[in-house]
Amino acid sequence: MQDKDEGYLIGVDLGGTKLAAGRIVEERVVDEFLKVRTQGEAGPVGVARQIIQLIERLVHPGQVKLKGIGVGVPGSVVWKTGVIKRLTNLPGWDNYPLKSVLQDYFQVPVVVENDANAAAWAEFKYGAGEGSIDMVYLTVSTGIGGGIVINGQLLRGTTGTAGEIGHMILNPQGERCNCGNLGCWETLSSGTAIAKKAQKCISQGSKSLISSIAEEEIKAEHVFEAYQRGDEVARLVVDEALDYLGIGVANLVNIINPQKVIIGGGVTKAGPIIFSAVRSKVQTLGYAQAALTQILPAKLQDYGGVIGAAALVMEH
Numbered sequence: 001m002q003d004k005d006e007g008y009l010i011g012v013d014l015g016g017t018k019l020a021a022g023r024i025v026e027e028r029v030v031d032e033f034l035k036v037r038t039q040g041e042a043g044p045v046g047v048a049r050q051i052i053q054l055i056e057r058l059v060h061p062g063q064v065k066l067k068g069i070g071v072g073v074p075g076s077v078v079w080k081t082g083v084i085k086r087l088t089n090l091p092g093w094d095n096y097p098l099k100s101v102l103q104d105y106f107q108v109p110v111v112v113e114n115d116a117n118a119a120a121w122a123e124f125k126y127g128a129g130e131g132s133i134d135m136v137y138l139t140v141s142t143g144i145g146g147g148i149v150i151n152g153q154l155l156r157g158t159t160g161t162a163g164e165i166g167h168m169i170l171n172p173q174g175e176r177c178n179c180g181n182l183g184c185w186e187t188l189s190s191g192t193a194i195a196k197k198a199q200k201c202i203s204q205g206s207k208s209l210i211s212s213i214a215e216e217e218i219k220a221e222h223v224f225e226a227y228q229r230g231d232e233v234a235r236l237v238v239d240e241a242l243d244y245l246g247i248g249v250a251n252l253v254n255i256i257n258p259q260k261v262i263i264g265g266g267v268t269k270a271g272p273i274i275f276s277a278v279r280s281k282v283q284t285l286g287y288a289q290a291a292l293t294q295i296l297p298a299k300l301q302d303y304g305g306v307i308g309a310a311a312l313v314m315e316h
């Protein structure tokens with residue numbers, strides 16, 4: 001990872017809509033970064049070909065020595081074998097052996113890991129989690145994903161699904177989640193949840209600054225913008241979402257008692273209001289010393305996925 005002579009590591013971040021790959025030097029520096037649209041309709045074989053092409057563009061075959069490849073994927077994977085179990089928003093991937101496909105092609109070590117776990121590992125090693133031993137990372141964007149580091153190790157669980165914190169049920173009378181359950185955390189506090197709630201209020205006739213936007217175009221950032229301008233509907237929606245965000249973090253803090261909770265993802269672009277809301281909830285609901293947990297913004301954001309996936313190759 002450090003030395004060009006030893007070769008480069010490549011980190012790949014496979015998303016439902018975007019596919020990114022980065023060439024990593026000196027452990028944490030992405031010296032070349034490429035991003036393309038994921039051709040999800042081409043299925044796993046087509047997307048694996050896209051991944052191979054991106055990697056080849058980064059290593060210029062024959063010119064740069066490739067040392068290993070880490071891939072973060074949006075779903076569950078048996079991390080030892082690198083076989084995909086299921087990907088959110090990318091159908092047809094069940095049981096696809098992504099690790100062996102890439103390993104056979106490039107003849108280097110390959111690690112395939114859940115994308116939030118990869119991002120958590122990047123924050124733990126090189127980001128806001130540096131120096132901690134126990135840490136929880138969460139990403140709040142279209143959904144809520146997470147990764148848990150205990151005693152310096154990524155917690156994977158018996159079957160590899162540990163860290164699916166977005167599916168913690170906080171309101172069993174709530175909305176239906178993509179996972180099939182009712183009232184998961186991500187149906188209450190994700191960017192999608194905030195946008196949906198605002199859409200609902202407006203369709204029920206509430207007057208708001210957001211009313212000028214076509215209902216299906218309303219996004220969380222519009223709601224936060226209206227909130228900053230003192231809009232009442234936005235205030236109700238944001239306050240409720242942040243209330244639940246804080247409750248979820250307080251639950252995690254009480255269960256795990258980590259030194260740090262790191263929060264990243266698109267919704268954190270709304271800034272300090274997110275962190276002050278979560279910190280005050282943790283102060284109130286944290287059990288005894290658990291309330292001392294530091295709640296910090298993620299540092300690596302867009303590059304976290306590729307840095308973390310590549311760093312995981314070094315761990316194995």
Ligand SMILES: [Zn+2]
Pocket residue numbers: 166167177178179180181184
């Ligand atoms: Zn769920």
